[in-house]
Amino acid sequence: MADLTSASASTAAASLSTEGKLDALRQELARRGVEGFLVPRGDEHQGEYVAPSAERLAWLTGFKGSAGFACVLQEEAAIFVDGRYTLQVRHEVPESVFAPRHVSDEPLADWLDGRLKPGQRLAYDPWLHTEEQVRRLEKTTTALGASLVALDGNPIDAVWGDRPAPPKAKIRPHDLALAGRSSAEKREELGAQLAKAGIAAAVITLPDSIAWLLNVRGGDVAHSPLPLSFAVLHADGGVEWFVDPDKLTPEVTAGLGNAVAVETPERLADSLGRLGKAGAKVMVDPSTAARWTFERLRAAQAEVVAGADPCLLPKACKNAAELDGMRRAHRRDGAALSRFLHWLNAEAEPRAGTDPVSELEAAERLAAFRGATGELRDLSFDTIAGAGPNGAIVHYRVSEETNRPLGDGELFLCDSGGQYRDGTTDVTRTMAIGRPSAEMCRRFTLVLKGHIALARARFPKGTTGSQLDALARYALWQEGLDYDHGTGHGVGSYLNVHEGPQRISKLPNTVALQPGMIVSNEPGYYKTGGYGIRIENLVAVTESPKREGEERDMLAFETLTLAPIDRRLVELDLLNREEAEWLDAYHARVRAEIAPQLDAAARVWLEAATAPLGS
Template structure:
């Protein structure tokens, strides 16, 4: 159950692997190659056999890619990973590139030779991604070429075998709607749009559509496969038979070998939709009458029904109790004798003690001191740091339970903490409270609300290099599209969507702060002229540390929100924890108005 704390690839492994890949590219007549962190299903996590980017470069972040040219190899990373990448790759051979500030096309314009042919694996890139690069290269003579077999795989001599987990049924009591009903509803949409069929390649979409959960990918209860949904609600499912042999085949669902997927695509005659943002280029190329359009499962999956919301609330109460047991334990320890790994193991133990933990929802981010400034830090035996007096300890973690997926971050003091850290912590908390209290009209998108979380930091000239929140699946992927709280998101929020609310602040080489709760979009109570409005229900139930709040900095409304939140936490979690944890919880939830 516990995560591994050993680094899988070291920086010194990268240069010889890069040399081998370059030799293979020369043999194939290619001047370069794109190495993404993706598989044919475009999920955030990939199986060990698809960790091509990590194998080549050493970089293990959840997003990024490498562009290999004869004399330079750029590793493209966003703001979450700009510290991490420099610790993980051999800077003698790999060059970190700030992305998306620098686009792939612009970088190729500056580094690739005129007329260079850059290869890519058509199963690992989406049509939108490739089209954007090609548009940026227009007029340069630099071209992209899809390859039939991946040259990196040819030099990866010890590539692991693929993973294959067994599917389990997701009960109707938790799913809320049968798989047949979901197919029928989506098929109606296809008919209305004049589309004969749609291709589904996302693993979590298939899991949602079939009311299945799987174990093909660590931390994500999904099953990998492909599907073609027809406008009469028939579903052709391309999946290894041993994964689903124990579940009776449902009427209208026909199972096929995954090897037959491409041939089936080529045989389709009617207009067929594919998602240009998530499907592989290989799908687009195989369709005779393909039209681009969003995966129909995306929005249906993002808007949770009442059964899914009830399951998520139950999972968060259970997870909140485990967090409280951990936090009570934390405050009773001699912290300077403990390490980041000790903390991660202890928390995982409290979650496992619930008896319902199936997996973590992501590798626990257990970080202290300068490690906490690495936004998506992953502790290993090599980086494991002992807690030190005056540090901040940032703990971002979550669990996968039968009824829900959790994601929570708390920042804790290790002894007395300097005032600059308290000031930043308070500003982060104010931003989190502002989002929690937000009330907004229908049609407002995550991009409109993102500034609420940043405003207190902006007043002090501070900011953070990640979105304020991501969508979360119901007993599915902890990072679920398409909804986000991010300045680049224009998707209107709808009741039933679940998002994280997690502003932060990170001082490179020093410390990091993040506070995170999950929230559900809901209809707001009537107010004023009774215009229909939305607001958020917070479903994470765990105290927010008040020892780090700068004295006198919170407004009366902010204090009132925090006191009300803590009163609710106490009422819902106290009956679920041990006597020692309950005594700790009562103190942790004491109202600020009485202090």
């Protein structure tokens, strides 16, 4: 390809193929004197959902998953994903251009060994990598005799000719009745904790933390009501909020009060510089904040204290108002999902002379049922509607190119959720289309046994999600089966559908489950080329009353999600008495809370779908 200047490359790359975009990027890297570049799927806030202007990995490679990264060298390039995306990445990314790699089986360090030569320079954008990530990268490059170089300005932006403008969605108040606590109360409490630790300020870079702290919601990214912005929380409870002032509605401005100062995002560097000049102790989260933040504070000679974002834990532990809102949202959402399942039962069964329901049609109809509630603000993520082999792609996203009919004798996996002002939902149901095979029923029941084991769990205070994870996998393990994703993630209150710091996973986690936390319960099984199974409910961590003779304070789970589990796929002989009783009790609760919201035909269907096992 002929040599291009940066400006002309930007124009030319707007309509290039994946290979052409990679060529343009390599020429830009050569112009900057570096031999390689890392392209994460993320933005300056390290969030799961990013604005179109920050979709650099998707623009370069075609990969549309929510996690992954690419490494571009002058002679080779690879894209790294986890177990959720190993099938998807091969559908979306040309392997002749980017070699797909499982990030656990062949991590970046192994791939670079022998490819990144001593003395070469691997570059990165310091806004798009956390402090912890950069430290690991520095160890990797040093071990290879190479160096890691921070670039001023992202080279992809230099060649992305039709890059969208940054978002400017309006920011609105989140009502106190839904938030449960005022912003002033939250800020003063967290500020007092900083003061007690001798810390002058904390830099907050996660938009969901800022939304929670200030009781506001935005719309800068799809599916999460986030205001993209930064904040500095001071020990006196005051906040500097670095946000585009054009986004603020009069209601937000009026409700902020004198203790919140609004500044443009460009002023963040100046604020961090002032903290350094004052010799202040400043806390920043190395796992969520960009390396740029740390470098700016160090350059200003601030005393940087590595610590978790102070909003994470209190945001995760929902108060009574937030839990009540989540229950309302799940009752509303459960009715919408039940209407959809009733429709699907009638429309998807194979019938002569009728066109089969497609994945796209199913996803659109489910969204319409949620929208008909009049309360839906957005989907909480793109609906995963996978028929047959598409269901085995854990984070499958249906498109016109991949759209598939729901075929007779197949399974249909539907993972979906809604954003409502009073709560966020996330639910997966796997349905039989026609007559399922004996293998499908057996493996569905193994997944169900794991789901029930976790739902019924009682555990001592101080227990982490990683200590509970095996409960959901045990039945599968006994038959040599497993799944490659976590069992549970935290969920926000009209915020991110994936929220930390808690999780239920094989991966070690030191954050104990606490009352008020909401997590998903979603074991699964995936047969490549065949079908996928997942059963997901959201559960809230609750205090469990102490029983006679017990010595420890115990916790348990309250199931929030209300929707039928497909009884046609349950192999009764595999369930023990306690498991069967749990499913019957759950279905009785679904009938009691959902049936009154349905019309007569849907109620009749729900009665049958939730009838006691064996009836």
